[in-house]
Amino acid sequence: MEGSDMQEIVLKGFGEVVKTITFRIRRYDPENKELPKYMEYKVPIQKGMTVLDSILYIKEHLDHSLAARYSCRMGICGSCGMIINGKEKLACQTQVLELGKNLIKVDPMGNYEITKDLVPDVSKLFRNHETVKPFIIREEEEPKSEFLQTPEQREEFAMFTDCILCGMCLSACPTSASDELYLGPQALAQGYRYIADNRDLGFNERLNALDSKHGVWRCHFSGACSEVCPKGVDPALAIQLLRQVLTTNVFVKFKQKGTTKAPERKSVSGVS
Amino acid sequence: MRESQLMFLQYLTGLLVVVFGSFHFLLISVLSPSPDKILYAYSGTSGAHVLVGGTLFYSWVRAVYSSLIWGSVLELLLTFLVFHVFNGFRVVLSEIFPGTRADKIITYALVIVALVVFIWGSRTVVLALNGGF
């Protein structure tokens, strides 16, 4: 493709070339000890091209060294979260022409360490996710029958199960911006998802992580997490509901170890 | 103390500060013992900066501090405010400097500053109630 006219490269599967748009992408290579810098690329945009398509175009035709993480290209896997024109978006779900700008600034997600260029190291997200024990905790070793649940009981937490772990809420959250020990909206929402689940009895076990100095009370309801969530999980709502649970039990003395029975929560297994 | 209990007190003192703070604002306007309800009354033209009256004039402020009811309102307001403000500062600072060690330093430092502010403010209220020096 060297030396070829830019207009000649037309990707298949898209409409006609509409206009050329400049991408200003933040580059950072850990191997050469330079600070991050912005580089500009001119991409002919065809109808229907997303930001991810444009990044792949740059990688294919303009600069092979550009690194970006992506997988499904349809907003399911949550790999390609990045900051596009100052706001966290999934690159695969952002139409370039809908942004309506001739210059598009692409940054890697904030509040994470950067592995290279647009690839953040999201191990912090998974670590925090593990901290709140995102699994159903029961007393018995092996269940004797199915755990039953009515549709109404499922609706209590169903929306929070849609989380795809893209990590954009931690990038948008103002508390995470300065407090790296803060669990983050994703982990807190998942904590509530299991606390609200009627099959779960692990409220006390999660309390140490959730009710800590860098737990649920460091949320100040700025709503940025819900604003950027690509799946409408509304983590801010989950955090406020979790706080309601903690506030109503504020004078209850919890046993941090031993039995794991949460207040006023009954098992429904075995009920037909 | 659990974090949820501290933050419960934060909300509670916040609401109490709103109630007592409104009294404090009314105190220097509508409810002031001063006959002319203005903050500052100066003698002559605005060039001469000599205070001769107004709700912030010495005698009227002194009259407020001499009243047991207003004195207790101010003392309670001070108590709630000091807790609310310094717990708020603790939250803000622990978000800038996360970490167990930093949390400890922040807490102890702020407790000391809070006690100084509280004692200094209480000294004013109590001594003024008893007629000053």
Added chain:
Amino acid sequence: MTIENKKGWIFWFNPFKYGTDRWMYALHRLTGIVLGLYLMAHVWETSNILNGPVTWNKIMVDLDYPFGVHYGPYILSAILIAASYHALNGIRLTIVENGLLLPKPYRPEFPYKPKSLKGLNNVLKLAVAIFMLVICGIGIVFIFTGAIV
């Protein structure tokens, strides 16, 4: 070598690109810090009541005319605006941060607009704005003219 890429505390006061809640968070934090520092100054200032009428009246005049200009009413108005905002928004946060007046968990549907930032929360935000206008209007008129509306 990976770099940290933290946005830092300065991002608290950068509410652009997000919604109204993000703006109110930034203002709440800013007014909170300002009012906290003002409390310490105010405690020192009022402790001068014990030093007799001459000192007190001189300090009142000095604070009304800092640097020889009549800035006092402007400073007091700023404190009133900050205090009324922090108080009213604090009442709103006490309600919504404890899960009251928020929607029940719902099923997200396409454009995926969060409902917790809308609905009754928006009504509360409007109430904050209206009460602030009323309180600041009355207060600032009093501070500048002494007239009680």
